[in-house]
Amino acid sequence: MSGSNEEERSVRAAIEGELRLLDPGVRVSPGAVAELLDPQFNEFGASGRRYDRTSILDVTSAVDENAPDPSVATEMSGVLLAPGLVHLTYTSEGNGRRVRRSSIWRQSDAGWRMYFHQGTPTGPA
Numbered sequence: 001m002s003g004s005n006e007e008e009r010s011v012r013a014a015i016e017g018e019l020r021l022l023d024p025g026v027r028v029s030p031g032a033v034a035e036l037l038d039p040q041f042n043e044f045g046a047s048g049r050r051y052d053r054t055s056i057l058d059v060t061s062a063v064d065e066n067a068p069d070p071s072v073a074t075e076m077s078g079v080l081l082a083p084g085l086v087h088l089t090y091t092s093e094g095n096g097r098r099v100r101r102s103s104i105w106r107q108s109d110a111g112w113r114m115y116f117h118q119g120t121p122t123g124p125a
Helices: 003-024 030-034 054-059
Strands: 037-044 050-052 072-082 083-092 097-106 113-123
Touching: 003 030, 003 037, 003 050, 003 072, 003 083, 003 097, 030 037, 030 054, 037 054, 050 054, 083 113
Parallel strands: 037 113
Antiparallel strands: 037 050, 072 083, 083 097, 097 113
């Protein structure tokens, strides 16, 4: 099936973007994060807060000497919903917290960018 190659490439591109956004070195650079976020980005965080592109750039670029260790992503999988639209799901664990995560990635002329993200706490890791 020809669609499977498109699905594999699209899902791989979204996973690579997701992993870059989890990288602490990327997160401290507003420019690097901005390249990975769709202009219409929205997030419902594990904290229950809602973020748009501007507010998430403020959060990710904030320098904190006591920042927790980076989260580890497991069980990451994705599906091509439509051409140029991928849904990823995975679990993140870090600092005693386990969160189920869901992201929608959208392809544009600028490349693959995260359009939506949600984190739902599941309890202690």
